[in-house]
Amino acid sequence: MTFSERLYEKLQPIWRKNHSHPFVQGLGDGSLDPDKFRFFMIQDYLYLIEYSKLFALGSFKADDVETMGIFAKLLDSTLNEEMSLHRQYAAKFGITEQELENAKPSPTTLAYTHYMLHVGQNGTLAHLVAAILPCMWSYWEIGKELDEIPGASDHDLYGEWIRMYSSDDFGELAQWCIQLLDDLTEGKPVEELEKLEEIFLNTTRFEYMFWDMAYNKGMWPTDD
């Protein structure tokens, strides 16, 4: 069994919760309150600013030019393709550049991004890849599942989001990351694999928390 197959088994209970979460269900049937989606888009934009730094770190930590180049491609596609989706949605929602710039991360956004950056800065390349993989893998799975719902990818508001995350381009990058983690973990000792599994499951849990945060528009419990 490859390491990613082992992770795939372990992540099932959390992914089931993702897929049945009212935010994700609402994206699929079009019933999601646009105000919740607006909140999500702003938080996700802030999230991606921090997340993209992990690709720069991946390039720094890689041992060969080919891997460095693919991390550079991931950095470019996140900043200039994925985040341009967010900028388009911002325009649709009348969110100004100023509002995006002044937006503050929620506690969940902060905790999730800081955790990944901590692991990415202090760990090995395998640690970094274990931390970033759930982000790509889970969105690709959700995108593909929602794309199968008749009419979902043509929805006026949420269709574009579904098309982006179910796309072959997005899937290829997720698959590359899965393969890289399998290559990096081949023949590694049990304790190392357990540590990587823990990191992977932590960010998998953070993915679930992000959906829940968006659905509840969860900010700090006090404005002070």
Ligand SMILES: Cc1ncc(CN)c(N)n1
């Ligand atoms: C929270 C989150 N997780 C994953 C993705 C997909 N890159 C995202 N945009 N935002």
